[in-house]
Amino acid sequence: MCERTRLRPSHWLAPVLFTFALSAAAVAEPPARVVYHINFDDPSHQINALHNLENQINAADGRIKLLVMLHGAGLSLLLYPEALDHTTGMRLANGDQEMLARVDHLRDLGVRFLVAANSTRRHHIDPFSDLHGVDPGDMVPSALLELTQLQQQGYIYIKP
């Protein structure tokens, strides 16, 4: 062995960069936080969005926090078909058994579905009896305000 005492970049550069990167990553990279925006009522488009969510959970190995912001026509995702008649301005109610099973599955995996109070008022929807499985804690005043604030908190925005 030779030159055991001289400290050359080849000795220390890699560990330093590695440590630097690791600690930067540890501080700057908590589990990804993503918000999906659904304001459309085409059921196949909605099912695609739910597929995307599931794929993303699988890809992230569960290390991800996912929110879905529902408003406007997007409320149709959770709307019971029998409630459609007494609402106003809603064209579709896609909350049939199949759709709601998908929603429940995603909820079990930790996905939260947020609902805009602006929209439920506008469309005369009772969020707790006309929509599937919505709690007071899922209600936000305005979808656009919520999407803005979530992005300011570091959430990545996806419009499927």
Add this chain to the structure above:
Amino acid sequence: MSSSNDIDLNAYVDGELTPEERLEVLDALQHDSELAREACELNNLKSQLQLAYANPPGLSAGNIARRGPSLLTIAASIVMLAVGLLGGWLVGNEQAPKDRLVLLDPDGRGQAPATAESQETRIVFHLTTPDQFTAAELLDDVEQMLDTYKEEGKPLRVEIVSNGEGLDFLRESMSMFKDRIHEMSQRYANLTFVACKNTIDRVEVQHGVDVKIVPDAEIINSGVDYVVKRQQEGWIYIRV
């Protein structure tokens, strides 16, 4: 969306097809407007994802050559570990990237230029649907936001960019919201409506009509390019 076309379209959008397959898809796109719309949607999603992951934080661990460590190397590593941790902590805690500083709206429309210290919230809404319900709801919610921020004394700047099928919203002959757009433009100096010239040109060629945009709107070259730039400048993006 449907059928076996999905696979082809995804590969097409990702540029993974052979030239022959590509020609086939292009041909199909020309004859099937629904398919063309799907391709466009996929492309949009891809751009969003690329943008979201454009600057991933941190590096992945590179290959570190294994050698017999000397005492000095170990000691140096411990020192460097401390330096690395401190540096990483500093980098990780840095509030916002420097490139978030933007200067915009050179002609002002009454708005002061943005500064680095500004706590101003900037949102670009990207309107790509001709759906009237969606547009009406957008205007209601934007109005409410503008009022809320004003009441709370928080600075806010909003742009509504219309392109593709969303352009009808700003067309003289098509828009159901002309009066409302005019009224809101007058009332809120921090609200700007923006129309995409690419779309205007395309509609003019395809339908042989002269496209007039409402006088309250600005016209920019490319709506998509514009919203991407806005995001790079740190604007919040919401597609409606």
